[in-house]
Amino acid sequence: MNVGVGLPTTTPGASGELVLEWARRAEAGPFSSLAVLDRVAYDSLDPFASLAGAAAVTSRIRLATMVAVGPLRPTGLLAKEAASVHALSGGRLTLGLATGARPEDYEAAGADARGRGRRLSEQLAYLRAGIDAERVGPARDGIELLVGGGSGPAFARMARYADGYAHGGGPPRAFASAATRAQAAWRDLGRPGEPRLWGQGYFALGDAERGDEYLRHYYAFTGPFAERVVAENLTSARKLKDFVRGYEEAGCHELVLFPAVAELDELARLAEAVA
Amino acid sequence: MKVEIVGGGPGGLYLAILLRRADPTIEVRVLERNAPDATFGFGVVFSEETLGALRDADAETHLAITDTFARWDRVDIRYRGRLLSSRGHSFSAIARTRLLEILQRRAAAVGAELRFGVEVDALPEADLVVGADGVNSFVRRQRDFGTRVAPEGSKYVWFGTDLVFDAFTFVFRETEHGLFNVHAYPYDERMSTFIVECPEPVWRAAGLDEMDEGESLAFCEQLFARELRGHELLSNRSLWMDFLKVENRTWHDGNVVVLGDAAHTAHFSIGSGTKLALEDAIALANALERRGWDVEAALVDYELERTPAVERTQTAASESAGYFRRVGSYAHLEPLQFAFNLLTRSGRITHATLGVRDPHFTRVLDAWLAGGARELEPAPLFTPLRLGDLTLANRLVAAPDAPVAAAGVVLTGFVAVSPEGRITPETPVVDEWQPPPGTVALQLGHAGRRGATAPHALGVDVPLHEGWPLVSASPLAYAPYAAVPRELDEEGMEVVRDAFVAGAERAAALGVAVVELDLAHGYLLASFLSPLANRRTDEYGADRLRFPLAVFDAVRAAWDGVLAVRLSVADGARGGLTVDDGIAVARTLAARGCDLVHVEAGQTVADDRPEYRRGFLTALSDRVRNEARVLTLVRGHLTTPDEANTIVAAGRADLCILDLPPARIETPGEAARVGAPAREAVRR
Numbered sequence: 001m002n003v004g005v006g007l008p009t010t011t012p013g014a015s016g017e018l019v020l021e022w023a024r025r026a027e028a029g030p031f032s033s034l035a036v037l038d039r040v041a042y043d044s045l046d047p048f049a050s051l052a053g054a055a056a057v058t059s060r061i062r063l064a065t066m067v068a069v070g071p072l073r074p075t076g077l078l079a080k081e082a083a084s085v086h087a088l089s090g091g092r093l094t095l096g097l098a099t100g101a102r103p104e105d106y107e108a109a110g111a112d113a114r115g116r117g118r119r120l121s122e123q124l125a126y127l128r129a130g131i132d133a134e135r136v137g138p139a140r141d142g143i144e145l146l147v148g149g150g151s152g153p154a155f156a157r158m159a160r161y162a163d164g165y166a167h168g169g170g171p172p173r174a175f176a177s178a179a180t181r182a183q184a185a186w187r188d189l190g191r192p193g194e195p196r197l198w199g200q201g202y203f204a205l206g207d208a209e210r211g212d213e214y215l216r217h218y219y220a221f222t223g224p225f226a227e228r229v230v231a232e233n234l235t236s237a238r239k240l241k242d243f244v245r246g247y248e249e250a251g252c253h254e255l256v257l258f259p260a261v262a263e264l265d266e267l268a269r270l271a272e273a274v275a
Numbered sequence: 276m277k278v279e280i281v282g283g284g285p286g287g288l289y290l291a292i293l294l295r296r297a298d299p300t301i302e303v304r305v306l307e308r309n310a311p312d313a314t315f316g317f318g319v320v321f322s323e324e325t326l327g328a329l330r331d332a333d334a335e336t337h338l339a340i341t342d343t344f345a346r347w348d349r350v351d352i353r354y355r356g357r358l359l360s361s362r363g364h365s366f367s368a369i370a371r372t373r374l375l376e377i378l379q380r381r382a383a384a385v386g387a388e389l390r391f392g393v394e395v396d397a398l399p400e401a402d403l404v405v406g407a408d409g410v411n412s413f414v415r416r417q418r419d420f421g422t423r424v425a426p427e428g429s430k431y432v433w434f435g436t437d438l439v440f441d442a443f444t445f446v447f448r449e450t451e452h453g454l455f456n457v458h459a460y461p462y463d464e465r466m467s468t469f470i471v472e473c474p475e476p477v478w479r480a481a482g483l484d485e486m487d488e489g490e491s492l493a494f495c496e497q498l499f500a501r502e503l504r505g506h507e508l509l510s511n512r513s514l515w516m517d518f519l520k521v522e523n524r525t526w527h528d529g530n531v532v533v534l535g536d537a538a539h540t541a542h543f544s545i546g547s548g549t550k551l552a553l554e555d556a557i558a559l560a561n562a563l564e565r566r567g568w569d570v571e572a573a574l575v576d577y578e579l580e581r582t583p584a585v586e587r588t589q590t591a592a593s594e595s596a597g598y599f600r601r602v603g604s605y606a607h608l609e610p611l612q613f614a615f616n617l618l619t620r621s622g623r624i625t626h627a628t629l630g631v632r633d634p635h636f637t638r639v640l641d642a643w644l645a646g647g648a649r650e651l652e653p654a655p656l657f658t659p660l661r662l663g664d665l666t667l668a669n670r671l672v673a674a675p676d677a678p679v680a681a682a683g684v685v686l687t688g689f690v691a692v693s694p695e696g697r698i699t700p701e702t703p704v705v706d707e708w709q710p711p712p713g714t715v716a717l718q719l720g721h722a723g724r725r726g727a728t729a730p731h732a733l734g735v736d737v738p739l740h741e742g743w744p745l746v747s748a749s750p751l752a753y754a755p756y757a758a759v760p761r762e763l764d765e766e767g768m769e770v771v772r773d774a775f776v777a778g779a780e781r782a783a784a785l786g787v788a789v790v791e792l793d794l795a796h797g798y799l800l801a802s803f804l805s806p807l808a809n810r811r812t813d814e815y816g817a818d819r820l821r822f823p824l825a826v827f828d829a830v831r832a833a834w835d836g837v838l839a840v841r842l843s844v845a846d847g848a849r850g851g852l853t854v855d856d857g858i859a860v861a862r863t864l865a866a867r868g869c870d871l872v873h874v875e876a877g878q879t880v881a882d883d884r885p886e887y888r889r890g891f892l893t894a895l896s897d898r899v900r901n902e903a904r905v906l907t908l909v910r911g912h913l914t915t916p917d918e919a920n921t922i923v924a925a926g927r928a929d930l931c932i933l934d935l936p937p938a939r940i941e942t943p944g945e946a947a948r949v950g951a952p953a954r955e956a957v958r959r
Binding site for chain 1: 525572575576579676677688689729731732733734735736737738740754755756877878881882883884885886887888889891910911912914934936
């Protein structure tokens with residue numbers, strides 16, 4: 001299993017300078033990927049702009065959306081942004097897409113939340129089949145596609161169009177159960193081999209309390225679920241190691257750890273803990 | 276801190292005890308509608324797990340309860356005049372009155388206030404309000420918990436009897452109206468619970484809907500006179516009821532929380548309702564103590580901790596409820612298989628776990644499946660199967676993406692009847708196809724509107740830039756950016772039918788053992804079956820089976836070997852084919868000479884709503900096999916030989932494709948060995 005790290009693009013107050021420095025240090029650290037989340041109605045940086053920035057200061061590390069909310073963007077524009085990051089990074093993009101859970105993001109983006117599952121399927125088909133590729137460049141070939149979501153249709157969509165599954169976070173047993181469903185869908189759709197399985201978690205190894213506060217705020221819209229996310233925040237090296245081991249045993253291929261506190265010191269602590 | 280508990284059943288009382296034990300300064304009051312000695316129902320049963328959690332939570336109650344327990348380890352199944360027994364199970368039961376008495380006494384002793392005869396008509400004021408007030412919870416109705424309540428299973432009535440059974444006893448009795456069944460168990464030294472159950476149509480046919488309490492008791496007494504051996508049934512407001520399944524999106528709102536039946540119910544046939552309520556009380560009390568009596572945080576913990584376990588139990592309970600509703604369709608099974616099917620109905624007992632509890636039972640079962648007593652019985656997967664004129668060595672089916680050594684039959688991937696019928700440019704066409712070695716089943720199909728797509732390494736239903744013209748039942752594109760197919764005309768149908776026949780003839784010439792016609796996953800023949808894909812106004816729309824049956828009949832006439840059909844039994848999409856529709860199709864096919872149905876579901880349309888999990892097609896295969904009475908092949912993500920052994924032994928399918936975990940088939944060398952460890956693992 002590879003371990004990746006999230007960029008602090010959805011932690012309010014993180015400066016552009018910090019984000020780029022974070023990317024440089026992640027490239028130098030024991031991480032295989034650098035990932036971003038996607039929010040509109042929140043004090044956060046755009047995922048594709050952030051990955052483009054990261055592309056400019058790195059050369060090795062994989063760049064991933066974990067995940068981007070596809071239907072927030074018109075399909076041609078989504079393809080354009082993704083393919084641009086892919087081009088700027090020399091072919092290092094992993095594009096994780098899902099429908100997202102927050103109506104206010106759709107509202108703020110001026111997109112219709114109704115029919116978002118169907119639209120995401122269309123976007124995936126568009127990306128995969130190279131629809132309009134001669135008109136809407138650059139080339140999308142070689143972009144690794146992941147799909148997230150926990151419903152039956154989401155797993156079917158993943159198996160139909162993507163290279164793997166992007167899990168939304170939770171304890172290892174939740175990941176294992178989703179992985180089983182992803183594999184079942186993969187076989188049912190007749191895909192050869194196995195889906196790539198990406199997992200994620202949050203960490204705050206320096207200032208746990210600040211990290212918990214952030215997660216409470218970020219997930220406030222989910223009601224009681226926010227406390228569950230807080231409870232799973234990886235606030236000690238011990239907890240983190242157990243989590244990493246649990247994911248590895250559950251068959252995860254790439255585990256991305258997102259910072260709940262945007263401090264370079266946190267990245268250093270993480271690098272030490274996973275090394 | 277003040278806690279008001281509405282409902283003085285086992286869950287509410289137990290919570291009162293635990294809270295007072297944890298902190299005697301907490302004011303705890305239990306408000307119960309009835310008198311202390313009023314109770315409904317007779318004995319309550321605890322199945323499977325021990326009540327170890329109770330011992331840790333409050334040793335004194337644990338001791339008082341378990342001292343009173345009636346215990347036994349045997350399940351008796353009375354079916355078709357036979358008595359089948361299985362040992363090694365662990366059951367205990369107690370009179371409901373006795374359980375309440377113990378809990379009431381203990382609650383009072385630790386200083387909880389118990390108030391009886393109190394009708395609660397407004398939420399009490401307190402730091403924490405607990406709704407432990409049962410299925411029809413008043414507390415739950417005062418807030419929005421996202422509640423769903425729906426009847427589940429069959430009609431049932433709860434009696435007592437002064438006959439003391441010495442095992443958990445299932446009785447099945449065929450009548451002119453249909454099948455009745457009984458769940459009976461002892462709960463003290465003088466009495467047993469005796470629950471009579473039957474599906475609603477049977478209940479109506481027997482006239483039970485018109486009978487009063489006394490008449491229905493007399494009816495049941497007479498029906499089960501042989502089992503009652505002269506003893507009586509006793510009524511205690513014993514009326515026929517529907518079991519109500521209660522689910523809630525959340526179990527708490529502010530400082531109001533529900534537990535036990537108010538929060539969730541699980542069908543009585545797996546005997547876990549009281550256990551769940553007591554475990555809820557333990558989890559809630561622990562969470563409160565751990566969180567320093569921070570109610571909001573504790574209620575989140577409580578719900579998060581309990582939800583997964585409760586959902587698992589509810590799933591098993593629903594499986595069990597469904598089993599008893601459909602049990603009439605298993606009445607053709609031989610007694611031994613019927614019994615194993617019953618024991619494994621909820622998915623909590625498997626062939627392997629039963630083998631540990633009751634090795635004698637599985638040994639006898641395995642011997643029967645193998646067709647006679649031998650010294651070393653093979654596991655059910657490794658028993659031969661008679662399929663048409665063929666005898667397969669075992670029940671394992673190898674597929675291109677599920678290789679297994681020494682499989683009874685090797686199923687090919689999709690082979691197209693013609694170049695236009697290919698799915699991708701890589702799909703083999705039967706004209707040029709060569710069979711692999713072994714006993715081969717040729718999967719013969721026409722892709723229809725799912726044709727002209729990119730190789731599956733890239734994705735599925737990803738249209739080619741330059742494809743070929745597509746045909747289907749109706750001109751509807753399958754997936755985004757897919758080409759719109761041409762509606763197949765009569766001439767086209769003849770061409771397709773002839774191509775299928777030619778394919779079967781080639782199969783015969785090549786020595787193939789089985790031809791499997793593809794009527795699944797939205798390919799051409801399947802597109803005729805479903806109203807979602809077939810919008811024709813001609814006779815092929817009025818009778819959607821017409822063209823698929825024409826092809827089937829033509830192939831059947833030209834092909835002497837075993838003929839199988841791969842069938843999407845249900846569309847899993849709004850307005851599509853239901854399971855009942857699919858079973859009717861299977862029945863029709865079987866009547867026309869179909870030897871085997873390869874059970875599939877969905878993919879009729881790209882935006883269907885599949886439910887993926889381990890064994891996601893097993894229930895469907897079970898229904899096809901036992902209702903359409905045809906042999907079945909099932910896949911559906913079975914990842915262990917034990918799952919397949921259980922399925923075969925229980926008569927839920929005859930053949931299985933295993934999807935072993937990826938690590939075990941990473942290299943071809945390992946793939947070849949997969950059959951061997953599988954076999955050894957299940958042998959004794």
